[in-house]
Amino acid sequence: GDSKSPSKRVIAVIPKGTTHEFWKSIHAGALKAAAESGVDIAWKGPPKEDDRDEQIKVVEDSVTRRVAAIVLAPLDEAALATPVAEAAKDKIPVVVIDSDLKGDAHASFVATDNEKGGAMAAERLGTLLGGKGRVLMLRYQVGSASTEKRERGFLAGIAKFPGITMVSDNQYAGATAEAAYAAAENLLQRFPELDGIFCPNESATFGMLRALTSVGRNGKVKFVGFDASAKLAEALKTGDIHGLVLQNPFRMGYLGVKTALDVLDGKLVERRIDTGVAMATPDNMTTPDIAELLNPKLPENVR
Amino acid sequence: MSDSNAVRLVRRLGPFLGLALVLVLFTALEPDRFPTAVNFRTVLTQTVIVGLGAVGMTFVVVSGGIDLSVGSSIALSTIVIARLLRDGASPAAAALAGVVAGGVVGVVNGTLITRLRIAPFIVTLGTLQIVRGTAKYLAGEQKIDAPASWLAGLMAKSPDPSWLIVAPGVWALILLAGFLAFVLRRSILGVHTYAIGSNESTAVLCGIKVDRTKVLIYGLSGLMTGLAGLMQFSRLTVGDPTAATGLELNIIAAVVIGGASLSGGVGGIAGSLVGALVMAFLANGCTLVGVPNYAQEILVGAIIVAVVAIDRSKRGT
Amino acid sequence: MSDSNAVRLVRRLGPFLGLALVLVLFTALEPDRFPTAVNFRTVLTQTVIVGLGAVGMTFVVVSGGIDLSVGSSIALSTIVIARLLRDGASPAAAALAGVVAGGVVGVVNGTLITRLRIAPFIVTLGTLQIVRGTAKYLAGEQKIDAPASWLAGLMAKSPDPSWLIVAPGVWALILLAGFLAFVLRRSILGVHTYAIGSNESTAVLCGIKVDRTKVLIYGLSGLMTGLAGLMQFSRLTVGDPTAATGLELNIIAAVVIGGASLSGGVGGIAGSLVGALVMAFLANGCTLVGVPNYAQEILVGAIIVAVVAIDRSKRGT
C-alpha cells in the first residue's frame, strides 16, 4: 500500500512487525484515515520481526526520507526514544501507538490501556472460578513491555481474589506459536489439576489453546486470552476459550494517523488517547461491537 | 584418526548414554510426572518436527554440507498447505504440495551449491532469507487460516484409531527414519554420500557423479523438511510465515549431538534421532521441574558442548 | 587454488563492485533522498554494530573458525553495561566492563575449542545458548533501564563536537578497522592467523603455538563483539537480553560477501567492512524506495548468493 504521487504528503506508519493480524488491522485503520485526508501511507516494519535495532533503523531511514510525520508502535519504550527525539528535532512529528515511549518528544500516545486489559482478564477469570482455584499464567517474551504490563495488571487483579493461587508465572511462551505450543504442553503435563489460565497475547493464547485441545482439557479449564484471530474467535464460540481481551487496532491505526495529521495542521492534540479494551465472552461475541473487533473486515489493499 | 573398535563403539553409544542420563535425571527429579506414558507420548510428538528435519539433515551433514534454510522451508510448507486448503484443495493434495515445496527448496539449494560452486553454508544462508521472504509474500504477510481437515490429526497425541498408540506423525518419523537409515548405510546413494563427505576429490576421481548426488541429497533432505512443514502445519492448523524461525540451529544441534561430524563422512540417522530426543526431553523435563527458561537455555548449550566433548575426547575432531 | 594475479584482483574488487552497484541503483531510484550527506551519515551509523562484529569475525573466519555466539555476546554486553550504570558505576567503567565481557566470552570460546578439540561451529552453537541464557539471568529476564549518560552520544548521528561529522562510533569502527586490517595483513599474529586457517597441522609443525593463537583470535574477536555491544547499548540506551538475536548470521554474511572463505586462509578486513556496508545500504535503500519487507528479505538473500558466486566464479571454492 505504497502508491506514490509526489504531491501527496507521506505518513510513515511503523509497526512492531508485519506478519500479524493485529498489525494488519492497524494498517487498515491507517489507510482509512489516509484515504479520508488525501495523504499516503508508507507502511514499513522492522525486517527482522521484533528486533529493536532494526526498528530504530526504519525510523532513521524514514527521517532521512523526509516523511511528513511518523506513526510508531515502539518495540521498546527507551530504545526508540532517541531516534524519535531526533525526528522531532528534524521537525517530523511522531505519534506513538500501541506501546508507550519514554520522553516527551512524541506528540501523542494512542493506545490500549494494557494494564487495564490485564486487570480485566483477572476479573473475568476470578469471576468464572468463583474466586478460588489454581491459576497459571504463561508469559510471552522476555523484555516485551506491553505484554509485561498486561501480566502485571493480571497479577495485581488476581491478587484481589484471596482464594486463587498462582501455580506458575515464570514460564515464557517464546516468539513463535510452536514454541508456545510446546511450552504449554509441558506446563499442562506439570499441572494436571488446573482451574484457570491466562495468556497475554495472541501467539501464546493460540499455543495454549492447541495444547489444551490436544490433551482434551479444552473447555474444562477456564481460559482467558488476549487479542483476536479467526481461530481464537472460533474457540470462543465453541467454549474452549472463556474470555478474550480485545484491543481495537483498527481504531489505533486510524486515530494514530488522524492525530499525526492534526499535529501537522497545527491543532492541539491530547497527550494520551485511549482506544479502549473490551472483553469478548461466548455470550457477547455476536453483538455488533464485539463481532467487529473479533473479525475485523480488512480492505483488499491490506492483504 | 586413531579409531580402535572400542572407541568407535563409544562414539556410537555416546548419544544414547546422553539420552539415558537425561531420562534418569528427570525420572529422579519428577518420578510422578516425567516417566509417564502420556508424557512420553507428548515428548515424542514434540520431537517429530526436529526429528524429521534431522533425518534429512544427516544426509546433508554426512556429505560434508550444511543447510541453514530448513527453518524457512518449514514455514514455506505450512503456507503452501494452508493456502491450498483455503482455496479448496483436498487435504491430501495440499499435504503433498507442502512436502514437494520443501523438496523444491532442497533441489534449488543443491543446484546452486553444485553449479555455482559456493559453500553450502553461504548458499543456504542466502536461501534462508529468500525462502522466508517468499513464504511471507505467499502468505500476504500474515497467518493463513485453513479449514479444519484430517491433517490436524497427524500430530494428535491421542491418535484417532487408538491402536496407533502414538500420533501418526510419530509413526511417520519412525518408519522413515528406519528406511532412510538403511538407505544411508546400504544404498548406493548412501555410500556415495559418505564418500563425498569423506573425500570429495576421491569421489570425483572414482567417477561418482558428485554434483548429481549432491542435488539428490539436498532434494531428499528438502522432502524431509517439507514433511516437517506438514507436521508443523498439523500442529498449528494454520500457515505461519514466521514459524520455525531459527529452528535450523536446533536441527543441526540434534545431528551434531547424535555424533555426526560437520566436516563430513561421519554420522548416522539413529544418532541424529537420539540427539533430537535429548533436546526434547530436556525442554520437557525442565518445564516439569519448573526450571526457569534462562537456565534451560544454559543447560541445552552446555549439553551440546559436553556431549560432543565426551564423544570426541578419544578422537581428534 | 589457481590464483593468477588478475583473478586475485577481481576477488579483491568483487565486494567493492557490489557496493558500487547498490549505490548506483538506489541513487538512480531515489536521486533526491538516497545520496545525501545526512542519509549516508545515518547508514554509516547503522553499519557500526555489524561492522565491528565483522572486523572481529574476519580474524576468526580467516583462521578457519566461526563464531555463532556473537549475537548473544552483544546482548550480554548491553546487560553488563546497563547493570553497572544502574548500580552507580561511571559510564567509562561500565563501557569497559561491557567490552571486557565480550572478550571473556571470546576467550572462553577459544579455550573450549582448543582444549576440548571441538569444531568451532559446535562450541559456539553451545555458547550461543549459554551466553544468551546468562544474559537473561543477569537481566532478571527483563530489560534493564540505565540512567542517561554520555554513552548514548557514541552513536548519535549528529555528534556532539560537530566537527566530528559522523558519530564517534563510526570513527571507532574506521580507526579500529584500519589498525586491525594492518594487524591481519602484516603482523606476526595476522600471518599466523592465515597459516592456521590455511593448514593447521602445518602451522603446528612450524612451531606456531596454535592453541594460544586461537585463544588470542577468539579473544580479540570477543573484544570487538563487546565493543559492538557497547554501541548497541548506546543505540538502545537499555540493556536488552534479547538484543541482536540472529545477528551472527548478518555478521557472517558480511564477512563472506567481503570475500572471506569459510574454509579458512582467505579474507580481509576491508572486504568484510564493505560487506557490512552493502547490507546496510540495501536495507536503507529498500526503506527509502518503499520496498516491502518480504521483497527486501529475498533481495538480501539473493545478493549474498550472487556476490559470492561472481566472486568465486573464477576460482574453485
Place this chain on the structure above:
Amino acid sequence: MEGVEKSFGATRALSGVSLDVAPGDVHALIGENGAGKSTLMKILAGVLTPDAGRMSLFGSPYRPTGPLDARRRGVAMIHQELTLAPHLDVEANLTLGTETTTFGFVRRAGRRAAIRDVLTRLRLADLPFDTPVGTLSTAVRQLLEIARALLSGARVVIMDEPTSSLGRRDVERLFDIVRELAASGCGIIYISHFMDELREVATRFTVLRDGASVGTGTLDAVDDDALIRLMAGGAPTTGTRAPSVRGTPLLVLDGLEGHPRPTEASLVLHRGEILGITGLVGAGRTELLRAVFGLDPVVSGSVTLAGIGFSADEGPDARWDRGMGFVSEDRKHEGLMLDLPLSVNLTLSRLEPVSRAGFVDGKKLDAASREWIDRLGIRAAGSNVAVGSLSGGNQQKVAIARLLHHDVDVLLLDEPTRGIDVRSKAAVWDLLRSLANAGRGILVVGSHLPEMLAHCDRIAVMNRGRLGEARDASTVTAHELLTEAVSVAESRHE
C-alpha cells in the same frame, strides 16, 4: 596420444606431447618435476580435458568424458596423491563408483571373491574388508590404490610414482604384478624418479621436458647420463661425497619410546654428520621423528639437544627455538600451506628476521625468500605465488628451504627426496652435505638404499619400532641393511 596441449590459466603445462604405448609394453614416463607427467596422465585417465590434441585407444578415437568413462573403457590410474575416502571401509573404497546394485542398494557379496583375489596378489590377504581406510598406514593405502586399479580389469594402467611410499619388499611385489599385467597384454605407463626402478621394470621410455616430449626409445639403448641430459637439457650434476668431519654430539636420543612406536630408540647425532635411518615402511621411522620433534607424545626416554633435554610439555615451538627443524613426508597435509604465498611458507617458522616490532616487512620477506628460490633453483613465478601452484618437487624444495631460512642446527628430514627429480635430488643432497660441513647435524629417514648409502655418513635400521645401531655407510652393504630390516619382521600386516 598426439599433440596434446593443456594450460592452467597462465601456466602452460603441456605444449604438444605425443606418446604411444603398445599392449604388453611397460612404458616409462620420465621428466623433471613440473615437466607435466601427472598432467598428461590425468588427461589420459579422463580427469582433465585437453585443450588440444588427439587420443586413440585400441585403434579407435578416445575422448573420455570423465574418470568413470575412462575406467569403463579400460584406463585406470594410480594417482600420485592418495585418493581414498578415509571414513569408508576397504571394500567400499575398492568398489567406489563401480558398485553393483539391486534397486539402488549395494550388493556387496558379488565382488568379494574378486576383491579377495586382488588383495591376495598384493599380499594383503588377511586385511578385513570392513576396516576403515583412515586407520591404515600409508603403505597399505598405497597398495589399496593399486588394488583398485587391478580390480577394474583395466587394459591400460597408469602408475604415477606408485612406489613413493612403498618399502623394498612391496616394491618387488608390485614389479611382479606389473610384469604379470604386461604379460597378459596390458599397456602400462610407469612414472618414477628412480632410474634403477625404471630399468628393472620398463622397456620403452618417453622423456618430457617443460611440457613437451623430447625423446622416446628403448631403455636398454641409453644410459642414465643420456636420459638425464634429455630431461634437463644439459649435463647432470653429480654429487660426490666429501669426507665427513664429525664434531661434538648434538642430538642424543636415549631409550626413546613413543606410542605405539618407536619401542626403543637410542642414537647420537654429531655435528657435521648425516645420519640415515632406513627400514621397512611401517617400521615407525616417521613416528620416531615425530616423537623427537614433540609432535607425538613421548612415553619414556629422553631427547637431548646440545646437552639440554626437552621436557614433556615442550612442543615443536620449543624445538624450533632451540634450533631443530623438521620436514614431514606428508607435504600436502603437514608441510605446506598450499594457498598461501611461497614467501610465507618459507619463513613461517621464523618471521622475526623479516619483521619489525611484531609486523612483517614486505621487502625483507621478499628478499629472504628470493635468496632461497635462487639458491635452491625453485621454479616459481615469484615469491608471492601460492605454493600449491608449484610442481611436487618444487614444493618439496620450499619445505626444505624453511629449515635453511630458520638456520637450524639439527635437521630432521622424513623422505626428503621423495618425488623429486634426479637433478633436484642431487641438489638436495649437495645442500645437505654443505650444511653438514658447516657444522649442522642431519637426521634423514629414507627408503631407497642406494641413495642412502651414497650420501649418509652412518646408517641405522629401524625394525618394528626398534632402532638398531648406526653403522658406517662406507663399510656396510645394502644387503646387510636389508637383512637387518626384514629380520623377524615376517608378518607385517598382522
